[in-house]
Amino acid sequence: MGDAEDPDTSSGTSDSSSGSDSETEQGPTPIDVHPTLPKQLEDLHAELLGDYTVPPVPPTDANLAPKINALSLSEKASLEHYVAWKKSNGTVKGYKYHATVLQSNLDTEILSLHQVKKLSQRLTGFYPKKVDMCPKSCIAYTGKYKDLDKCPYTSSQAKEPCGMAHYKEGRKPGTKMPQAQVQILPVMATIRALYANADTSRHLRQRDSYLKQALHLVGSAMQKFSDYGNSQLHIIQHQQMGLFKFLRDIALALSTDGAQLTMKKHSNTWLLILIILNLPATLQYKTEHIIINLTTPGPNSPGDIESFI
Numbered sequence: 001m002g003d004a005e006d007p008d009t010s011s012g013t014s015d016s017s018s019g020s021d022s023e024t025e026q027g028p029t030p031i032d033v034h035p036t037l038p039k040q041l042e043d044l045h046a047e048l049l050g051d052y053t054v055p056p057v058p059p060t061d062a063n064l065a066p067k068i069n070a071l072s073l074s075e076k077a078s079l080e081h082y083v084a085w086k087k088s089n090g091t092v093k094g095y096k097y098h099a100t101v102l103q104s105n106l107d108t109e110i111l112s113l114h115q116v117k118k119l120s121q122r123l124t125g126f127y128p129k130k131v132d133m134c135p136k137s138c139i140a141y142t143g144k145y146k147d148l149d150k151c152p153y154t155s156s157q158a159k160e161p162c163g164m165a166h167y168k169e170g171r172k173p174g175t176k177m178p179q180a181q182v183q184i185l186p187v188m189a190t191i192r193a194l195y196a197n198a199d200t201s202r203h204l205r206q207r208d209s210y211l212k213q214a215l216h217l218v219g220s221a222m223q224k225f226s227d228y229g230n231s232q233l234h235i236i237q238h239q240q241m242g243l244f245k246f247l248r249d250i251a252l253a254l255s256t257d258g259a260q261l262t263m264k265k266h267s268n269t270w271l272l273i274l275i276i277l278n279l280p281a282t283l284q285y286k287t288e289h290i291i292i293n294l295t296t297p298g299p300n301s302p303g304d305i306e307s308f309i
């Protein structure tokens, strides 16, 4: 139905009515992307990466994919039960009752909730990491703050640095322990798990096929943008910045914001989420595909959020 001759249906240029320009240029407006990063960002990259180098790209041959050890009937039934329980927001009692029914009918042991959680953690490698932080949420003791004994952060309202001690005395005399810690959830464990499943693995490779389609159309008037996958930005990152050379490379969008979790606005928690841009646009923003990486404990908002990131 779309007729290329019809000037009124020029695809998706919604701002054309308010614009004063009479030019009817074909194709999208070029976006301003810097293929070379500002020095500040490059320095930050270098500081964050240290002597880290990217490991070799794993083979794409499916036969060489890492093997998952075969599960026993008990483990398999327990995991399926756990997934169903989790998806239905079941109670702990509910888990136990249904487990008993399953156990007597399958004639195999259904693992306890604690055991099944441990098993899924072992299979996925999904281990949270604890990072020291200032009890007032000013900073996380990472990067330049790593070895400090007290919080150096000065908020915009304060005249002096916070000064809260990093450590307090441990349970055993002469030992010390951090005053507060924040839990960081791993990102790569989620990505690996998504690649270990045939369906989600295919979805993750959508980014690469969008890129290939978009590259194919570069320079033609047919170009149509709808999402990150076939965006100009993606093409520029690929062609000029040398990124996304491999089929399984992952593009993530990072988003952070404060949230009041109680009616009283005394506590301000900050959440950091990652959106997997590899996925088809219809799946990207679904709750089950959002990676929640970090939640600061509150009650204060973080001072230097970058130290947490």
Ligand SMILES: [Zn+2]
Binding pocket: 134, 135, 136, 137, 138, 139, 151, 152, 153, 162, 163, 164
């Ligand atoms: Zn502090």
